[in-house]
Amino acid sequence: MPEPGLSPTTLRIVSLNCWGLKYISKVRAPRLREIGRQLAIASPPPDIVGLQECWTQEDYHAIRAETAKVLPYAKFYHSGIFGGGLVILSRWPFEEASMVAYPLNGRPAAFYRGDWFVGKGVACARIRWGKGRRGVVEVFCTHLHAPYEPEPYDSYLCHRTAQAWHISKLVQHARERGHLALALGDFNMRASSLAHDLIAAHTGAVDVWSVLHPDAALGSSVDAIERARGRPVPTAKVARDRDGATCDSVLNTWRWNKGNRQRLKRGEEVHVSEDEPDPKAKRLDYVFVGGPLGGREKAGGSVDEDGVEEEDWTVVDANVGMMMRHPSIKCSLSDHFSVEATLELRPRKQGVAGVEGKNQPSSSSSPADSAIKPNTSPFPLPSLLPSTTYASILTLTRTYTERERRQRRLRLSHCALQLLITISCLVAVWWAPHNGVAFALMFVSSLGMAAGVLDGLMGGLFVGSELRALREFDWEVRTAKEMAERQESAYGEGTRSLMTESGKSAR
Structure with a gap:
C-alpha cells in the first residue's frame, strides 16, 4: 500500500477487453479468474486497470478476489439493460465515480448485435494518490460501438464518432481541472480514423503507443489505408511489437481455425x-494520457496551485500484454490482448504543459503554434482539427440523420398500416365461416399488431431521441468548425497544416 499523501513517480496502466459475455463467451469463468491472477502476479505490478466486457458480478468478484492485495480498490459499473461490462481497479482509493451513458449507442432494432442493450458509456473514476490537484488522476474506461463493416461503409460510424467526441470532452474537462487524465479501453477504431483524431486533438492527450511507435500500422495489412502504404504483411511478432496489435492476432487461440481449437480441447x-x-x-x-492544464509561471519553471514546482508524466514504455494462455485449458485468456503503458514523472520543461513523448512537437512561440498546442494559461484554448475535418463529420452526421428520418417514417407508417390491418381482421371475424378461420384472423392480427406497436415505439420514441442527440452533436461540431475557420482565417494557411499535424501527432 502506498504511503498516505505520497504521490507516485511511476504509473503502470493496463487495459484489457476480457470477452466475458454471459452464455456466449466460451470457458468464461476460468478465463476471467485467470486474468485476475495474472494481474496480481504481474511484474511490474499495475497501478490502474481498466477492463471491458466483464459483464457478470460473479466474474468481477473472482477478479477482485485475486487482485485484492495489489489493487485493493475497484468499481463495477452498472449501465443499460444487461450492464456496461466496465470495471476499474486501482492501487489508490476512489474519490468519486460515475457512469456516463453515450447519447448515441446503436439501435434497439439490432438486438442481435446488442450494443444498444448493454448501455455503453464511460466509466469515470477520480482517484486520489496525494495532495492538491497533482494528487488526483481521473480515469475514463470505455468500450465504443463495434464496427460491423469497414470504414467508411460502417453504418455505425456516426455513433462511434459521436462517442469519441463525448469521451474527449470528459478528458478535456479533467485536464482543465488540473488533473492527470487517462482514457483507456476498447475503442473499436483504427489509428487513422475520425474518432482517433477527435480524441487526440480535442483532449490534447497522447496515444501512448504512437508516442513510442510512430511508425505503427494504421490498421490491419488488409485495410486499404495500409495497402496504400505498400508495406509487407507483418509477422505476428512485428504486428505485436511495432503495431501494437491487440485483436485478431494469429497468436490468439480464439482466432485459430476449428481444427486447431479442437486439438487444444483434446489437450x-x-x-x-x-x-x-x-x-x-x-x-x-x-x-490516451493527458497531463493537467493551467498553472502559473515562476523563475526557473512552473508551479501548481500550492506553489510546488510542477512535473509532467512521460510515456516511457508501452507493450502488448496478457498473451499467456490458461494453464490448464491452454486457450488465450481473451479474444483480445491487453495494451499496457508505463509513465514516469519528470520535471516540466519551462513553458510546456502536458504529457511528454517522443513524437510531441517542440515548443514554439508563433501565434499559430500556440493556438493549437496545450499551454499554461488558466483558460487553455482547445486543440482543433482542420475545418475540413469537421465538415466531413457534419456530412457524415447529416447523411445518417436523413437515414434515420426515413427509418422513422417507415416504422410509423408500418404501425399505422398494421393498425388498419388489425381492425380489418377483427371486422372479418364477424363473417368468418367457422371458428378455425376466426382464430387464424385473430392470431395473425395480434402478431402483426405487436410488431406494429414495436415499430411505432422505436420510430416514435427511440428514433426521436436519437434525432435529438444527433442535433446536439451536429451543433457542437458546427461550433468547433466555426472556431477552426476563425483560427485558419486569423493565422493563415500555415495554421491549417499545423492543425493537421496536431491531429496526427498522437497516431
Missing part, C-alpha cells in the same frame, strides 16, 4: 510461430 500442445504472417491483426485497444 494437445499447439503453437503458432511468431514469424507467421499476420494480415488481419490490428490495434483496437488504446491508452
